[in-house]
Structures are given as structure tokens and as C-alpha cells.
Amino acid sequence: MERQVEYLKEYCSARGYNLVDVLMDVASGLNEKRRGLKKLFEYVINGKVDVVVVSYKDRLTRFGFKYLEEFFSSHGVRIEVVFGEEPKDLRQELIEDLIAIVSSFAGRLYGMRSRKKKKVVESFKQAIRDR
Secondary structure, three states: OHHHHHHHHHHHHHOOOOOOOOOOOOOOOOOOOOHHHHHHHHHHHOOOOOEEEEOOHHHHOOOOHHHHHHHHHHOOOEEEEOOOOOOOOHHHHHHHHHHHHHHHHHHHHHOOOOHHHHHHHHHHHHHHHOO
């Protein structure tokens, strides 16, 4: 993550962007309660930013990127994705999406750091690998 942050800082500097903040969440893109995401919404709504720079779309959100893009745009804010999307085949993308969904729901049921959540997610991953 640190390398991504440094790269994005250099990227912004090279384009003459005034860096307002660096927001990082160590959480699933499915988690809507991320502190950094909430802070980003505050910046957008209060007109404190005009460009949001992210390395990949899924770093901002796992699903619903277009909704965020439209909402931000309605406040005069543009999302700039540096690398687009990480190249994946359809099977890999589906597997990652399913794991993200199971992780999110298991985290809600059992707590994000619980052993039970980790066990459920690992069991699901194993079941996918066995196919």
C-alpha cells in the first residue's frame, strides 16, 4: 500500500494537483463504514476536492463505481483512475467478488477480526479451489 501511496503522490505532483489528503482504509471495498470513504464523501459534499485520484477502481469500491462517479460528478468532482482495472479473467474476477461478498457478510455476522469469520472465509476459498 505504501508504494501505491508514493506513486500516487508523485502522479499528483507531476500533474500539478494540490494534495488535500491521503485516505487509506485497510478494509474490504464492500464495507460502507470505512472511515476514509466517509471522509472522502465529506470532502466531495463540502467542495474541498475537485479530483479524486485512485490507483485502481476497486480500491475505491468493489461494486457500484459508476454510482460514486455520478454522485461525485454531481458535486463537480472527477474520479481519476490511474491504472484502470487490474487485468483479470472472468473466472478470477467472479471468484474474487464471491470471496469479497462472503468476507463482508461473515465479518458482519462474526466480527471483522474473529476466528470464526476467518474460518468461514477460508472454508469458502477451499471449496472454490477444489472445483
